[in-house]
Amino acid sequence: MTNTARIEQTRVAEALRHVLASRTFARSERLRSFLKFVVEMEQLGLAHQLKGYTIGIDVFSRDEGFDPGTDPLVRVHAGKLRKLLNQFYADEGRNETLRIRIPLGGYVPVYEDTLDTNWDREAQPLSAVAIPMSSGMPAFTSHSTTIADLPNITVVNAQRSDRRAGIFLQALGTESHWAVALNGRQAERQGRDQTGSAALQFELHIEVTDDASDRLSVWLRHTASNIEVPSSRMSIDITEDNLVLAMAANQFASTNLTIPGHVYRFCNKRGLSSGLMLCLEATYRYKLEQTDDAFQQARRHQQRWSGMRASKELITEIPRLITLSCLAN
Structure with missing residues (x-):
C-alpha cells in the first residue's frame, strides 16, 4: 500500500469515527451499523459485495431466505441513512473535510473531499x-x-x-x-x-x-x-x-x-456547453442544493474525465476542479 493510500484510509476512518460518535447518529444504532459496515467493506476492497442481500444478512440479521426485491428493509434504511448524513454535515459536521455519502441507487460509499489538497499549487489558476x-x-x-x-x-x-x-x-x-x-x-x-x-x-x-x-x-x-x-x-x-x-x-x-x-x-x-462547463455547473448546483440527486449529477460529470474515473471523492471547490482539469489535459 502506498503512503498516499495509507493517509487516505486514515482520513476515511477518522471521518467515519466522527459520524458514528456524533449527536446526530446517537439514537440510530442500526444506521451506525449500516454506515460502519459499508465503509469498512469498501475500504477492504469488497465494494462489489455491497448488495441489498449481503447488507440484509450482515447488518440486519436476516436469514438466508431474505429477498431484497420483495422486502424493502435495506432500501428504506439506506434512504434514512442518506438523510441523516445530510443532516449531520449541515449541522455539527459542517466543518468536516472528508464527507461520506451513500449515492442513490447503490450502497457503495463515496467520499467528498472539501480540502484544497493533492493539487498543484504552482499551477496558475484560471483568473483574469x-x-x-x-x-x-x-x-x-x-x-x-x-x-x-x-x-x-x-x-x-x-x-x-x-x-x-x-x-x-x-x-x-x-x-x-x-x-x-x-x-x-x-x-x-x-x-x-x-x-x-x-x-x-x-x-x-x-x-x-x-x-x-x-x-x-x-x-x-x-x-x-x-x-x-x-x-x-x-x-x-x-x-x-x-x-x-x-x-x-x-x-x-x-x-x-x-x-x-x-x-x-x-x-x-444551444447545446454548446463543453464537458468541463457541464461539470462546473453540476458541481455548482450541488454546492447550492446539497441534495443526493445533485450529488449524483456532479459525481457523474466529474467521473467522465479520464483522470478522475477511479476517484471515490467529489471535488466541490470550483478553482481546484478547474486546476485539476488543466493538469488532466
Whole structure:
C-alpha cells in the first residue's frame, strides 16, 4: 500500500469515527451499523459485495431466505441513512473535510473531499489578469490549457483612447471569473479538436456615446453565430465616480461571466456547453442544493474525465476542479 493510500484510509476512518460518535447518529444504532459496515467493506476492497442481500444478512440479521426485491428493509434504511448524513454535515459536521455519502441507487460509499489538497499549487489558476498595453488599455490573459473548454471572451472594437472604457476593463480584469477565459489565446495542443473552442468564442463590445448622454454601453456577442447574448447589454452613466464604473464592471461580470450567468445559459440553450462547463455547473448546483440527486449529477460529470474515473471523492471547490482539469489535459 502506498503512503498516499495509507493517509487516505486514515482520513476515511477518522471521518467515519466522527459520524458514528456524533449527536446526530446517537439514537440510530442500526444506521451506525449500516454506515460502519459499508465503509469498512469498501475500504477492504469488497465494494462489489455491497448488495441489498449481503447488507440484509450482515447488518440486519436476516436469514438466508431474505429477498431484497420483495422486502424493502435495506432500501428504506439506506434512504434514512442518506438523510441523516445530510443532516449531520449541515449541522455539527459542517466543518468536516472528508464527507461520506451513500449515492442513490447503490450502497457503495463515496467520499467528498472539501480540502484544497493533492493539487498543484504552482499551477496558475484560471483568473483574469490585467496586462498593460501600449495603448493604455488592459488586455486579459489566463491559463491557456483550459481555454478551449471554457467560453473565451475577447475584447473587440473598444475605444482604446477613452479613459473611462479603460477603467471599466481594468476593473473587469481585477475580478476572478472561474467560469470563463478573458481574452486568452486559443489553446494550441497537438491533436486537439478545435471545433468546440470555436463554438465557445465570444466578443465583448464596449462603446462610449458621443452625444450629451455620456454613457458607456457594453455587451457580449457570440462570434460564430453573430448573435448578441440575451440580457448581456449594460448601459452605464460615465459621469459618475470611477468606483461606480468599477461596481458596474463587477455587476457585469457576475451576471454574465459566472457559472449561473448569461454566457453559460446561452451555451446551454444551444447545446454548446463543453464537458468541463457541464461539470462546473453540476458541481455548482450541488454546492447550492446539497441534495443526493445533485450529488449524483456532479459525481457523474466529474467521473467522465479520464483522470478522475477511479476517484471515490467529489471535488466541490470550483478553482481546484478547474486546476485539476488543466493538469488532466
